Amino acid sequence: GAFFSTSCAGSDQSRTCAPATGTCAARRYFASSAKPGLPPPVPVDEVCIDPESANAQTSIAQALSPHHQSQTPIVLRSVLSRSDASYCWPSLDYLQAAVGADTPVYVEIGGSYDDAEVQKPEITFGEYVEYMRQFEEKYGDGEEAVQATPQPSEIVYLAQNDLPPALFNDFELPRLCDDAEFAQQHQVGQGKLYSCMLWFGPRGTVSPLHYDPLDNLLMQVVGKKRVLLYPRTAGLTDDDIDNNKAMSLAEQ
Numbered sequence: 375g376a377f378f379s380t381s382c383a384g385s386d387q388s389r390t391c392a393p394a395t396g397t398c399a400a401r402r403y404f405a406s407s408a409k410p411g412l413p414p415p416v417p418v419d420e421v422c423i424d425p426e427s428a429n430a431q432t433s434i435a436q437a438l439s440p441h442h443q444s445q446t447p448i449v450l451r452s453v454l455s456r457s458d459a460s461y462c463w464p465s466l467d468y469l470q471a472a473v474g475a476d477t478p479v480y481v482e483i484g485g486s487y488d489d490a491e492v493q494k495p496e497i498t499f500g501e502y503v504e505y506m507r508q509f510e511e512k513y514g515d516g517e518e519a520v521q522a523t524p525q526p527s528e529i530v531y532l533a534q535n536d537l538p539p540a541l542f543n544d545f546e547l548p549r550l551c552d553d554a555e556f557a558q559q560h561q562v563g564q565g566k567l568y569s570c571m572l573w574f575g576p577r578g579t580v581s582p583l584h585y586d587p588l589d590n591l592l593m594q595v596v597g598k599k600r601v602l603l604y605p606r607t608a609g610l611t612d613d614d615i616d617n618n619k620a621m622s623l624a625e626q
Contacts, residue, residue, distance in 0.1 A: 416605070420449040425456045431549040435560035438550065442562045442589065447603055459544040459595050466503050473538045475500025482531045499538075502574075505530050509576045524578045531575040538572070548591060563589060 421437040423430060434450060441448040454460050462468045477499040484492040513524060550557040550565060557565030568588055573581075583602070592601070 416603075418447050418449055418603075420451060422451045423453045425453055431556075432560070434548050435550045435556065435562050439560050439562045453548075454545055454593060454595055457545040459541070462544060463541075464596050466506060470500055470503045472540045472544075473499045474540075475503070477538060479532055479535050482533055484526050484529065502530070502532050506576065513576070524576070526578075529576065529578045531573075531579040533573050533575065533579070533581070535572045537570045541572075542570075545593075545595075551591070 419441070421433075423433050423437070427433065430453075434453065437448060437450060462472075475498060478496050479499050479502060480494055480496050481502060482492050482494050509524070509528070509530075513522060547567070547570070550560065550562050551567045552565060554565035557563045583604075592599075
């Protein structure tokens with residue numbers, strides 16, 4: 375199924391969507407699984423955020439601060455659970471109406487972008503939405519997904535595009551990202567937003583093992599993504615990286 379970001383019926387941009395439900399259970403995630411060739415699991419702290427609280431932005435900053443200082447990961451749950459993005463981005467009709475069918479985007483065809491054979495053409499957002507419709511028709515979506523595995527040539531990934539301006543209206547950017555005084559007060563960065571990127575694709579997409587020079591907030595809005603994190607001391611070899619990629623592909 376697709377992963378991305380909310381659900382208004384039809385092609386208009388109204389925000390009449392049913393509220394999200396569910397509970398936020400306290401637990402700990404693991405940065406990697408105990409499989410051959412992988413380091414032992416490392417527990418990752420998880421904090422539940424009440425997005426309707428008047429102190430939500432402060433809670434986010436306070437949860438992130440010690441992890442920013444120690445450069446360790448943390449999972450924040452429910453931050454976007456009441457946002458328009460959570461309600462409306464699952465709708466391809468909504469996304470096309472908000473972004474615009476003629477908006478140009480770059481896509482990756484053929485699986486992981488570190489493959490030499492991957493193509494990176496520019497197409498329109500409307501053409502990509504039509505691709506997603508055809509993919510879901512063939513392979514299903516979510517719990518209705520069929521067991522058949524898509525071929526690499528069938529995978530088209532809208533990756534590393536700047537977030538379309540219209541979609542910024544659908545969620546509240548964490549204050550620590552662009553408020554220098556607030557970020558420095560809570561000791562969580564400098565409050566300078568470098569970029570806000572969008573990843574949108576079907577199951578089977580893979581981002582290869584890599585290192586980002588900037589601190590990141592990965593906001594998963596729709597679907598799910600499996601993330602493997604390794605400490606700097608892991609000493610991974612090229613063979614480790616190839617095995618990690620192969621296991622990621624096999625588990626899609």
